[in-house]
Amino acid sequence: MDRTFAVAIGGAAGQGVATPGDIFAKIFARRGLHLNAYNAYQSIIRGGHTFLTIRAGIEEVTCFGDHIDLLIPLNQDSMDRHIGLMKANAAVVYNSDTIKPGSLTQAQLCPLPVNQLSKGSRSKVEQNTLALAASLRMMGVDFEPLAEILTEQFMRKGSKVVTENLDIARVGYDYAGANFQPFAFPLPMSGMQYAVLSGNTALAMGGAAAGVKFYCAYPMSPSTGVLHWMAAHARSAGILVRQVEDEIGVINMAIGAAHAGVRAMCATSGGGFALMTEGLGMSAMMETPVVVIDVQRAGPSTGVPTKTEQGDLWQMLGAGFGDFPRLIAAPTDILDCFRLVPEMHNLADRFQCPGIILGDLLLSEGRSSVDPKQLNFDTEIDRGEMIVSADPANGENGYKRYKITESGISPRAIPGVPGHTHTAATDEHDEDGVLISDEFTNPAKRRAMMDKRQRKVLGIEAAVQPPVLIGTPTAEVTLVGWGSTSGVIREAVAMLNEEGISANQLQIRWMVPLHGEAIVNILKSSKYTIMVENNYSGQFARYLRSETSYVPDGCIRKYDGEPFMPHHIVEAVKEQLACKTHKTQQLSVPVHEIMV
Amino acid sequence: MDRTFAVAIGGAAGQGVATPGDIFAKIFARRGLHLNAYNAYQSIIRGGHTFLTIRAGIEEVTCFGDHIDLLIPLNQDSMDRHIGLMKANAAVVYNSDTIKPGSLTQAQLCPLPVNQLSKGSRSKVEQNTLALAASLRMMGVDFEPLAEILTEQFMRKGSKVVTENLDIARVGYDYAGANFQPFAFPLPMSGMQYAVLSGNTALAMGGAAAGVKFYCAYPMSPSTGVLHWMAAHARSAGILVRQVEDEIGVINMAIGAAHAGVRAMCATSGGGFALMTEGLGMSAMMETPVVVIDVQRAGPSTGVPTKTEQGDLWQMLGAGFGDFPRLIAAPTDILDCFRLVPEMHNLADRFQCPGIILGDLLLSEGRSSVDPKQLNFDTEIDRGEMIVSADPANGENGYKRYKITESGISPRAIPGVPGHTHTAATDEHDEDGVLISDEFTNPAKRRAMMDKRQRKVLGIEAAVQPPVLIGTPTAEVTLVGWGSTSGVIREAVAMLNEEGISANQLQIRWMVPLHGEAIVNILKSSKYTIMVENNYSGQFARYLRSETSYVPDGCIRKYDGEPFMPHHIVEAVKEQLACKTHKTQQLSVPVHEIMV
Amino acid sequence: MATVLQLQPLTAADFKGKVDPDWCPGCGDFGVLSSLQKVLAEMNILPHNVVTISGIGCSSNLPGFIDTYGMHTLHGRALAVATGVKMANHKLNVVVTGGDGDGFGIGGNHFIHTIRRNVDLLYVAMDNQIYGLTTGQTSPTSRKGMKTKSMPYGNVEEPINPITLALAAGATFVARGFSAEPKHLANLIKQGLEHKGFSFIDVFSPCVTYNHDNTYAWFRERIKKLEDDVSYDSSDWHEAMKRGLLWGDEIPIGKFFQRTDLPSLHEAEPLLDQGEPLAHRELRIAPEIVRNFITELM
Amino acid sequence: MATVLQLQPLTAADFKGKVDPDWCPGCGDFGVLSSLQKVLAEMNILPHNVVTISGIGCSSNLPGFIDTYGMHTLHGRALAVATGVKMANHKLNVVVTGGDGDGFGIGGNHFIHTIRRNVDLLYVAMDNQIYGLTTGQTSPTSRKGMKTKSMPYGNVEEPINPITLALAAGATFVARGFSAEPKHLANLIKQGLEHKGFSFIDVFSPCVTYNHDNTYAWFRERIKKLEDDVSYDSSDWHEAMKRGLLWGDEIPIGKFFQRTDLPSLHEAEPLLDQGEPLAHRELRIAPEIVRNFITELM
Numbered sequence A, B: 001m002d003r004t005f006a007v008a009i010g011g012a013a014g015q016g017v018a019t020p021g022d023i024f025a026k027i028f029a030r031r032g033l034h035l036n037a038y039n040a041y042q043s044i045i046r047g048g049h050t051f052l053t054i055r056a057g058i059e060e061v062t063c064f065g066d067h068i069d070l071l072i073p074l075n076q077d078s079m080d081r082h083i084g085l086m087k088a089n090a091a092v093v094y095n096s097d098t099i100k101p102g103s104l105t106q107a108q109l110c111p112l113p114v115n116q117l118s119k120g121s122r123s124k125v126e127q128n129t130l131a132l133a134a135s136l137r138m139m140g141v142d143f144e145p146l147a148e149i150l151t152e153q154f155m156r157k158g159s160k161v162v163t164e165n166l167d168i169a170r171v172g173y174d175y176a177g178a179n180f181q182p183f184a185f186p187l188p189m190s191g192m193q194y195a196v197l198s199g200n201t202a203l204a205m206g207g208a209a210a211g212v213k214f215y216c217a218y219p220m221s222p223s224t225g226v227l228h229w230m231a232a233h234a235r236s237a238g239i240l241v242r243q244v245e246d247e248i249g250v251i252n253m254a255i256g257a258a259h260a261g262v263r264a265m266c267a268t269s270g271g272g273f274a275l276m277t278e279g280l281g282m283s284a285m286m287e288t289p290v291v292v293i294d295v296q297r298a299g300p301s302t303g304v305p306t307k308t309e310q311g312d313l314w315q316m317l318g319a320g321f322g323d324f325p326r327l328i329a330a331p332t333d334i335l336d337c338f339r340l341v342p343e344m345h346n347l348a349d350r351f352q353c354p355g356i357i358l359g360d361l362l363l364s365e366g367r368s369s370v371d372p373k374q375l376n377f378d379t380e381i382d383r384g385e386m387i388v389s390a391d392p393a394n395g396e397n398g399y400k401r402y403k404i405t406e407s408g409i410s411p412r413a414i415p416g417v418p419g420h421t422h423t424a425a426t427d428e429h430d431e432d433g434v435l436i437s438d439e440f441t442n443p444a445k446r447r448a449m450m451d452k453r454q455r456k457v458l459g460i461e462a463a464v465q466p467p468v469l470i471g472t473p474t475a476e477v478t479l480v481g482w483g484s485t486s487g488v489i490r491e492a493v494a495m496l497n498e499e500g501i502s503a504n505q506l507q508i509r510w511m512v513p514l515h516g517e518a519i520v521n522i523l524k525s526s527k528y529t530i531m532v533e534n535n536y537s538g539q540f541a542r543y544l545r546s547e548t549s550y551v552p553d554g555c556i557r558k559y560d561g562e563p564f565m566p567h568h569i570v571e572a573v574k575e576q577l578a579c580k581t582h583k584t585q586q587l588s589v590p591v592h593e594i595m596v
Numbered sequence C, D: 001m002a003t004v005l006q007l008q009p010l011t012a013a014d015f016k017g018k019v020d021p022d023w024c025p026g027c028g029d030f031g032v033l034s035s036l037q038k039v040l041a042e043m044n045i046l047p048h049n050v051v052t053i054s055g056i057g058c059s060s061n062l063p064g065f066i067d068t069y070g071m072h073t074l075h076g077r078a079l080a081v082a083t084g085v086k087m088a089n090h091k092l093n094v095v096v097t098g099g100d101g102d103g104f105g106i107g108g109n110h111f112i113h114t115i116r117r118n119v120d121l122l123y124v125a126m127d128n129q130i131y132g133l134t135t136g137q138t139s140p141t142s143r144k145g146m147k148t149k150s151m152p153y154g155n156v157e158e159p160i161n162p163i164t165l166a167l168a169a170g171a172t173f174v175a176r177g178f179s180a181e182p183k184h185l186a187n188l189i190k191q192g193l194e195h196k197g198f199s200f201i202d203v204f205s206p207c208v209t210y211n212h213d214n215t216y217a218w219f220r221e222r223i224k225k226l227e228d229d230v231s232y233d234s235s236d237w238h239e240a241m242k243r244g245l246l247w248g249d250e251i252p253i254g255k256f257f258q259r260t261d262l263p264s265l266h267e268a269e270p271l272l273d274q275g276e277p278l279a280h281r282e283l284r285i286a287p288e289i290v291r292n293f294i295t296e297l298m
Ligand SMILES: Cc1ncc(C[n+]2csc(CCOP(=O)(O)OP(=O)(O)O)c2C)c(N)n1
Pocket: B218, B219, B220, B221, B247, B271, B272, B275, B302, C056, C057, C058, C059, C060, C075, C098, C099, C100, C101, C102, C103, C126, C128, C130, C131, C132, C133, C134, C139
């Protein structure tokens, strides 16, 4: 990986970590730099410790990395927690009126005498603006981009506020020029301009691109961002957004809307999804497509609401009891959050079954740069076999909603179409939708309907591409991950290769359909496979084994709520390769050295 | 298997299939005969087709078998559906005023001219009494046992009604003596007397034996029988029974009661369980034991509410998201329903985690004979490490609810005990119950608590015995089943052995802990293994594979709502053994020839 | 609720479902079904413009017995599903039918919240004070003391009062019918269908198989039509509360309350206020709007 | 609710929890916590005889900040859990605390049903008309027109009225407090703890971070104590309904309604009416009773 630059801002909730973070991100992205940001925060409104890392570079930045180049601690606590981990060539910019650099460090200390510089007024905001401006100067960034953004930001508060802010920024900028060492490598730039968005925004925009016209939700971290984007853009996007009394109401309302013919979507996290599982079965039995986003957070139960985990997979696999076709996919990065949504809607519509998107906090609340051209709203829309108006060919008497077909798909008429009235039921039914227990419970009809629905699985498998190996096939070690760990594994692979350990990567995006055979074919020719998962029990490893019997040589797991950093994976891989002879399924549990 | 005798009664819902069935069962059980009964019915209150089979014999009767010796059709529909399947030596007893024997049959036709015999009064009941008495005569049963039961039954209606009923019974009894051929083998008898009970009654009584003091439920077929027994016996058993507004309320109320120190239990079916899954996670996170019975019925969704299936296993495995220790066991017969409940409570109490009993309609609404001595209410009760009163050794400041221990078990103080106040939370917490996100989200503490909870898994595994192979280890074929299929597989194994195909059986009762290694050790030395499951996708096979990589040689599945009959298994085994050379995982889907 | 004009006069027979009801002979639900079919025909609403939605229960089997679009959903969830249907296509006539357990037990939360949203649909609860389909357990409207399979020693809980609960939740149309008074019931159903907003009709619909307390005879002795009291003013909420509390020798049926000054949910939603139903709108978003979405991120 | 006599006089400090509240400075919930601690001390109820139970939300963090037995359960489920606790040990004092979203949104059904069962517990809802912990979305008590992150164009739904809803559901004690009126609130809490049955107190507890509409100042201008009106009769249900509907220039706080003629659930249950709490009873069933169970099957 090319040279990157990481800024980190630490403070208590409510201290305003977000705003300077946003400004850094905007400046980086407008400068044509890629970036990746992760905010480690807690489930409290005030206090605690929030730690935002923004890492930027010319090449795609796939994770927030291992090192911090510039630290801005907004309180003593943040200074104390992180100073010890700062390397040489790094710098710490801080308010020297209130914060002391506790322990010794090799990093450059950049104390800002905030009171003196700002003349003591409104010091919270000013402290942040001073630090921001000073930092940019040290990175070799011109003053103009900052001025531009501050102007945009304070415009609606009037020109006086703008001027005040520009003045204080200029003071910080100049003070750094006079007093601090600039970084050895000034921040690069490119001719590009990137959009910066979170996974939640990407999921919501993906819904808009997919033609979702009904979105409903009950707030639940870390999925609430999807609701917020939808609500804010509802009127312009022509999407009806409803907040419902609970998640049971959410999925049932979404299915109702979908049944009446719109594309409907909802998002929640594990606990809310638990309440939706009964509804998922309804979608399957009525063959009414619905797309549910589950943004995973650390469980079980309420768990650690603001921390990440990949721990909901088995809930998804078993959700809804009984056997029925379903779709489950985990996006691999923030852009993929955007892309996966229309793809999932197309498949759910075509195969008339529930589709689940398995995101997680890391992506959903993380942010990354995306080339705006990639946010394609002209993506394919395939609504499947749907009857939206009367067609003389489908006569009044001829229409059977659950017609037994070779593909298992039966054309779906939406309410309002003359000549196609029928009742969709969650009880088992015959081709015409008549309950088989209201008629005569009939094992043959029951089996025929089960077989019909399950035949869709073949079509689903054919509609999704199997995963492919990234990197040299002959590598010494293959790292297998799923969903959001894509970026950090990619970087770990690069680091391993740099260190002379040849590594490659297999990242799984589709859980159902899985393409187990294709996966095993790849893994069978791998020399040593290590499964990387952000959960305790190796949920994906267990699932892959259930479908293929495949057991990897080792595994790296993390279940402390924080995401992997590249060095966690690199070190664990090295450790496991060192005692490879045992060939048992070794477990590595990386420890977080940063106590966020 | 020894000679058995099977009576079947068919009619519409509301025609009174149950009463003569109960009388047959009582007479058999009092005669010292074992029995097994299955009622195929529909989800309607009136009409449709209900078909009750009661099979009796001297030896234990483990399933309802393949053949009917005596058929009593209460309407034409039942006659038409079943007459073609009657074998020689069998007999059909029917009201010849209203029912005609449609097709030719080898069985003995026993027409009862009901109007003439009963002088036309109250014919529905009289038709049934006449048929009952005639049948008993043909079986070589004395009149007295019938007289005794009719007397018990009609006593509260006055002696006149008793006499009337005895008279009509006598008419039927004598008429059969004069007009019909008795069965070649008169019904045997033994010195025993058996109790007859359904799986639901057994589960409820198991709860009473376990010391359950709080039972709550929301009605849901086929689990409602547990509620009915509990409600009827609440006052004498000293059990507080509550009907709640929904299943979410049920599990939360049960956990509340359990937390305050009682043994609490609830029962539901798949759809209700779906609503409980969030609560299951609370039990895990608070480490408050609760026992939930899930009586499986055919899914997905509302499905076929009165039909059986083993389709909820994956729902149980994933219920509640995140990783946590849980207990899941499937009783293997009706007596086992009784025994498993106290066992599950002991383990849930000891390991302070949720325990799930995975029953199904076949057992829950089926009935069987049980030696009353086996209904042991003095079974072991182990409440685990529970603090119910203040002990000077556990000082006010010393107590930590979630103390990190070697076993993962932390002594649990119930509310009301002085000096042990603490808050149990569904958020991740420290040893003292303090939320780690209210303090500082702390990866190290989080990991320590996850590890503590998960350490209980080792204790759980040690507390449960691995399954054992039944039959000769060197058999040609091993049939693997789980839960309720135990009896029918046992009979199929016996039939195979009789036919010269040596077979044995491995029946799995505990899903979690699974003892995968022990299972694979058994199966590895089997010559040919076939997995028998009452579901579409082979849920247990997939689960076993996820834990062990093991793939059986073949599988037999049924997902039409009706249970297996022995010949389904025998025929499928023979078919698979015949083309054994392929050694791929063959699927057999037995067809029901009886259209219930 | 908007009605769609017919091409030729309809009759109740046009609403005959694919199968005959399998309710017990004498079940109160027959009366509700036939009244509904009759009114739909009278109002000349075409079958394909109606969606009949239910949960699970004997009463919830109704959508299978009527020729309209139907959804036989999950126990307790019909109102949530119906809200989705109405939002996606507000031109459809949405009728929700179900039981007391379905609506006031497991479905109680959706009941309250659908009411406060004033979703424009007709909700007919077939209230038999028992759980019928599960063969006779106590329901939230079972009277105190009533003995059932689940409370054989008698119910110790106060029942829900659907009328006063609906009023308190803010319902804009609240009525009670009796399935053995078909004309009266049909009239209520008609008013409910015409009402723009959430219309709630609680119908005494006796379960002849499991409820031997609240029988036809029991109700007949007690019911009294609000319409017979000329002084009764159904726009007076407090008076409606008073009548709603009556339960004893006199039990009122009829329209307790109606107000027409509140917009229904789809009227209050600017997005739906004009134009095609959502279900028939263009899926693509205009390029200039998309551009704005992206510019925001830059 | 039964109180347990103390060994020595208690003070609010005896109820100080293991950690200090992490609510935003100025949050209304502080006032509720301290009133509750004060009253428990005053009434000399020992900490270990109290169970404080909550769902999830800012307000639901309360059990962690008070020294009693505590259960911090699932979002919306506190009342169901609390019913289980009370049934298992009816000698305990059960206090349920939570937010408006928790109690009237996701938890609405348990609210109604716990009320009709008249479970003997005190339920204090900290009603800030917003979802606090999830950073500011519309709640079921958010006023029409209010703008939040989830309804940035303004709420189009009628809010829930917890007072009238509780009355309609059959609550035997209904009151409203304001967290900035600590003495008044403490008095209501005391009455609620003393009431034998379900006591409901809806407390205006401003969210200073996310609700800029319903602020301390906003409430202060409008609230009026029912106690100041000497003619007010809190045994008159219809009058309570009338006052409960008031929302505008005048918003009443105080005790709206109380009735003491209905037994609470554990009093109505013969099994609990006398003897030890269930949690301390013998687990084994007497042999002669067991014999009967088995004889029935033979
Ligand atoms: C989640 C769930 N719980 C329980 C059931 C079982 N169930 C089916 S119908 C019913 C109650 C029926 O009573 P009611 O709604 O009053 O309708 P009725 O049969 O009396 O018309 C119940 C509990 C279910 N289908 N789903």
